[in-house]
Amino acid sequence: MLCSSIALFGLSGGATVRSAVGGGLPTVAVRSAPSMAAVAAPSSHAPAASAGGDGKSKKIFVLGGDGFCGWPVALHLSDIGHEVVIVDNLSRRKIDVDLGAQSLTPITPAEERVATWNGLSSREPIRFVNLDLALEYDRFVQMMREERPDTMIHFAEQRAAPYSQKTPATKRYTVDNNVRATHNVLCGIVESGLDIHLVHLGTMGVYGYGNSGGEIPEGYIDVQLPGGRERSILHPAYPGSVYHATKCLDATLFQFYAKNDLLRLTDLHQGIVWGTNTDLTARDERLVNRFDYDGEYGTVLNRFLMQAACGIPLTVYGTGGQTRAFIHIKDTCKCIELAVANPPEPKPDWGAVEILNQVAQTARVRDVARIVSDLTGVEMQLTENPRNEAAENELAAENELDVSNRKFKMLGLEPTLLESAAGLMTEVTEVANKYQHRVDRSKVVSKAYWNKERAAAAGAADAVSSIKGVGATA
Amino acid sequence: MLCSSIALFGLSGGATVRSAVGGGLPTVAVRSAPSMAAVAAPSSHAPAASAGGDGKSKKIFVLGGDGFCGWPVALHLSDIGHEVVIVDNLSRRKIDVDLGAQSLTPITPAEERVATWNGLSSREPIRFVNLDLALEYDRFVQMMREERPDTMIHFAEQRAAPYSQKTPATKRYTVDNNVRATHNVLCGIVESGLDIHLVHLGTMGVYGYGNSGGEIPEGYIDVQLPGGRERSILHPAYPGSVYHATKCLDATLFQFYAKNDLLRLTDLHQGIVWGTNTDLTARDERLVNRFDYDGEYGTVLNRFLMQAACGIPLTVYGTGGQTRAFIHIKDTCKCIELAVANPPEPKPDWGAVEILNQVAQTARVRDVARIVSDLTGVEMQLTENPRNEAAENELAAENELDVSNRKFKMLGLEPTLLESAAGLMTEVTEVANKYQHRVDRSKVVSKAYWNKERAAAAGAADAVSSIKGVGATA
Numbered sequence: 001m002l003c004s005s006i007a008l009f010g011l012s013g014g015a016t017v018r019s020a021v022g023g024g025l026p027t028v029a030v031r032s033a034p035s036m037a038a039v040a041a042p043s044s045h046a047p048a049a050s051a052g053g054d055g056k057s058k059k060i061f062v063l064g065g066d067g068f069c070g071w072p073v074a075l076h077l078s079d080i081g082h083e084v085v086i087v088d089n090l091s092r093r094k095i096d097v098d099l100g101a102q103s104l105t106p107i108t109p110a111e112e113r114v115a116t117w118n119g120l121s122s123r124e125p126i127r128f129v130n131l132d133l134a135l136e137y138d139r140f141v142q143m144m145r146e147e148r149p150d151t152m153i154h155f156a157e158q159r160a161a162p163y164s165q166k167t168p169a170t171k172r173y174t175v176d177n178n179v180r181a182t183h184n185v186l187c188g189i190v191e192s193g194l195d196i197h198l199v200h201l202g203t204m205g206v207y208g209y210g211n212s213g214g215e216i217p218e219g220y221i222d223v224q225l226p227g228g229r230e231r232s233i234l235h236p237a238y239p240g241s242v243y244h245a246t247k248c249l250d251a252t253l254f255q256f257y258a259k260n261d262l263l264r265l266t267d268l269h270q271g272i273v274w275g276t277n278t279d280l281t282a283r284d285e286r287l288v289n290r291f292d293y294d295g296e297y298g299t300v301l302n303r304f305l306m307q308a309a310c311g312i313p314l315t316v317y318g319t320g321g322q323t324r325a326f327i328h329i330k331d332t333c334k335c336i337e338l339a340v341a342n343p344p345e346p347k348p349d350w351g352a353v354e355i356l357n358q359v360a361q362t363a364r365v366r367d368v369a370r371i372v373s374d375l376t377g378v379e380m381q382l383t384e385n386p387r388n389e390a391a392e393n394e395l396a397a398e399n400e401l402d403v404s405n406r407k408f409k410m411l412g413l414e415p416t417l418l419e420s421a422a423g424l425m426t427e428v429t430e431v432a433n434k435y436q437h438r439v440d441r442s443k444v445v446s447k448a449y450w451n452k453e454r455a456a457a458a459g460a461a462d463a464v465s466s467i468k469g470v471g472a473t474a
Numbered sequence: 475m476l477c478s479s480i481a482l483f484g485l486s487g488g489a490t491v492r493s494a495v496g497g498g499l500p501t502v503a504v505r506s507a508p509s510m511a512a513v514a515a516p517s518s519h520a521p522a523a524s525a526g527g528d529g530k531s532k533k534i535f536v537l538g539g540d541g542f543c544g545w546p547v548a549l550h551l552s553d554i555g556h557e558v559v560i561v562d563n564l565s566r567r568k569i570d571v572d573l574g575a576q577s578l579t580p581i582t583p584a585e586e587r588v589a590t591w592n593g594l595s596s597r598e599p600i601r602f603v604n605l606d607l608a609l610e611y612d613r614f615v616q617m618m619r620e621e622r623p624d625t626m627i628h629f630a631e632q633r634a635a636p637y638s639q640k641t642p643a644t645k646r647y648t649v650d651n652n653v654r655a656t657h658n659v660l661c662g663i664v665e666s667g668l669d670i671h672l673v674h675l676g677t678m679g680v681y682g683y684g685n686s687g688g689e690i691p692e693g694y695i696d697v698q699l700p701g702g703r704e705r706s707i708l709h710p711a712y713p714g715s716v717y718h719a720t721k722c723l724d725a726t727l728f729q730f731y732a733k734n735d736l737l738r739l740t741d742l743h744q745g746i747v748w749g750t751n752t753d754l755t756a757r758d759e760r761l762v763n764r765f766d767y768d769g770e771y772g773t774v775l776n777r778f779l780m781q782a783a784c785g786i787p788l789t790v791y792g793t794g795g796q797t798r799a800f801i802h803i804k805d806t807c808k809c810i811e812l813a814v815a816n817p818p819e820p821k822p823d824w825g826a827v828e829i830l831n832q833v834a835q836t837a838r839v840r841d842v843a844r845i846v847s848d849l850t851g852v853e854m855q856l857t858e859n860p861r862n863e864a865a866e867n868e869l870a871a872e873n874e875l876d877v878s879n880r881k882f883k884m885l886g887l888e889p890t891l892l893e894s895a896a897g898l899m900t901e902v903t904e905v906a907n908k909y910q911h912r913v914d915r916s917k918v919v920s921k922a923y924w925n926k927e928r929a930a931a932a933g934a935a936d937a938v939s940s941i942k943g944v945g946a947t948a
Contacts, residue, residue, distance in 0.1 A: 137646065168665045172611065175657045179723070183649045190925075191642045214701050224698035227688050233697075236707040237726055245730045249653070249723040252711055256719045260862050261925050388734050451664075451735050 208238030219355025271325025320366025682712030693829025745799025794840025
């Protein structure tokens with residue numbers, strides 16, 4: 001008998017998302033999104049007692065709570081009645097300084113956005129602590145002991161694949177920061193002696209792309225070993241960048257600490273997040289969420305929407321046949337709420353981590369570009385791919401991606417689908433349009449080349465110096 | 475068709491080592507080892523032209539070349555005609571200072587042992603550079619550019635599982651040092667632009683113990699995925715300590731850099747090394763190799779031999795039914811020689827790393843103790859297991875370990891087997907006897923407990939403070 005995949009939540013049915021946006025593309029009209037009602041929007045008037053869906057208000061550290069996902073999640077958890085402490089070293093803002101780029105939306109300083117929220121909300125005030133998890137271990141453990149959180153959500157990692165491939169300095173920063181931050185969190189939980197549930201933002205990218213040939217399950221996969229032995233194993237990692245590799249390293253550390261120290265760990269393998277604001281960040285301009293459009297941090301759908309707003313052709317890398325998983329920022333908030341409400345039980349004899357794929361659907365990049373093009377009338381433009389994806393594209397021309405998201409569906413997520421998200425896309429283009437005077441067009445195209453061959457193929461004047469690490473911070 | 479496991483060396487036959495020392499134990503007489511002639515001993519008179527077996531003298535950096543494996547390997551490679559530069563931050567010696575322990579053998583300072591060798595050898599002098607790979611990246615890259623090595627051998631990691639589990643400080647040091655050192659080496663090779671073959675010392679422990687149920691192959695395993703899809707995957711990792719986890723992280727980084735940057739990488743998954751000296755370190759007392767007997771660094775067979783020499787009962791953890799892989803230090807030297815002589819070709823479409831199991835044979839711990847007991851007349855004593863192995867022992871009472879070492883056998887390794895190694899064991903007990911005035915008996919038993927349950931079970935007075943990190947350096 002194969003060991004069955006872990007099903008902590010008593011899942012019996014299931015759902016699989018496949019490339020839902022295919023050859024015959026629906027034309028998406030520019031109108032308010034009829035699907036928005038289906039998105040489980042946070043209720044700002046829910047009583048504190050309903051926090052997390054299990055009737056319990058929790059004390060939650062949001063590590064990296066100043067970032068693109070962390071900030072709206074912090075507000076969402078606060079709004080449904082949890083006590084939230086944001087822990088962040090503001091590294092994302094500092095990287096902007098080094099890159100000479102900035103969020104398209106003018107984000108206020110961390111203290112100001114927190115104070116604004118606390119002025120508007122009737123909930124327990126959010127607190128903000130400036131702390132570097134990779135470097136300030138003792139202070140972090142002391143803080144855990146004093147505050148005794150129930151849950152920690154770990155967004156505190158450098159999260160851009162292109163940035164992680166840009167120069168030796170950015171490769172090394174990504175490994176040094178991410179691995180140490182994750183290990184310090186795990187080691188600190190054990191040292192504190194507290195029963196803390198850790199929820200971690202991983203990525204679909206740990207599995208690689210176009211490498212599976214079948215459905216990507218949620219963490220574990222049943223395999224048959226030589227001699228007919230059957231086994232459930234952690235799905236093989238096949239990272240495509242230094243950034244993705246650090247998330248694979250995290251997974252190995254989680255497996256060990258779950259087994260050895262019986263920690264409660266949830267690892268969420270997220271797709272590409274799009275959108276800007278949630279209902280909560282839209283309440284006041286000082287709460288606005290960051291919007292990255294530069295070549296290093298701007299992810300594909302948001303980049304297309306920004307390009308469309310500015311009348312710049314939509315830049316599709318390579319053939320655009322890359323299939324990726326997507327999720328709207330509102331759904332990210334809902335998924336975190338669900339994960340927080342459902343901590344796994346420790347499993348001493350197995351060491352299994354609760355792993356969920358945090359995705360709404362998959363789609364090909366060029367099909368996503370086509371939706372945006374149809375919506376806005378702006379052209380698509382194929383460009384040289386700076387990423388090391390050539391071999392895969394040559395082999396299969398285009399990759400498939402077939403992802404299970406059964407667990408979140410069973411927990412009640414009703415994901416926002418691209419086909420019916422015209423209203424949300426319009427909201428993004430409106431944001432992009434409003435702030436397009438802040439766009440630096442020279443920053444839109446990625447200057448990060450995966451290796452020296454990619455740099456040469458792109459004919460980048462600064463490619464070699466970039467790869468060699470000269471001007472590493474530029 | 476399943477992808478076949480990689481066979482860079484054109485291997486067609488094979489060899490598997492199983493628990494060769496079983497229930498019916500041979501009585502080993504105390505006499506000179508008849509098997510020593512079978513050990514591929516380094517020839518100190520081989521011409522330089524035969525270095526590495528492919529007629530080419532290479533320039534080799536031995537990273538961590540001051541350690542237990544690094545030092546005899548550095549001498550061996552020098553002796554067969556390679557140009558050797560030792561790079562080491564002397565951290566192993568500094569950890570001894572913190573632990574209040576020391577090598578049983580009185581090792582001379584790094585400069586003195588190198589100078590002694592250079593005085594005795596007619597080869598190109600070995601050079602020694604004190605450099606911290608985790609912290610001095612720029613200096614390391616500069617050194618690569620100036621020296622242009624052909625090969626680097628990476629021993630520069632904290633290598634004791636008990637030390638890695640001892641306190642929060644030692645857990646964090648193990649992760650911070652090992653992951654950063656390995657990533658800096660990989661990143662630095664790419665930045666240098668040089669075609670350097672990296673040979674890395676991994677461990678059998680990346681696979682876990684008692685977890686496979688079948689033969690552990692060399693790196694890759696053929697599996698059948700759901701739906702009947704067949705695939706060759708990196709053998710699943712199942713580390714049993716923070717130390718072992720870092721070697722799993724290394725493996726993921728190697729996979730990525732082999733795929734993305736076409737580096738030539740060889741990862742050697744080594745068993746437990748035993749023995750003290752090689753013919754070369756025995757040439758002069760100032761060349762003596764280190765011998766660890768303390769609870770944190772002393773590995774099992776050497777610890778038994780030292781205990782026997784001192785008339786201390788042989789301490790067997792738990793049931794002693796744990797099966798482990800073993801290799802003599804002389805065979806380690808030979809294996810590294812063979813790995814250096816056979817760099818793999820880059821594989822752009824696959825990213826496979828050359829992985830070899832560097833083991834001579836497997837044996838149960840209590841059977842190894844029985845051999846030593848029969849050889850020396852000293853009793854065995856079962857003690858509480860400080861390691862987190864209970865569940866496995868409860869499940870299966872004793873674990874099996876079935877390991878392939880086909881590749882090194884095909885390359886010409888004739889491993890030293892325990893059954894016929896009485897002479898080598900006697901040599902170790904002679905060394906232990908000679909220096910037993912240096913033994914601190916209070917250091918022999920491990921004070922590192924895998925988790926708080928293990929510490930409590932052992933009734934350790936200092937267990938809780940140790941786990942909590944109080945007196946972390948003690």
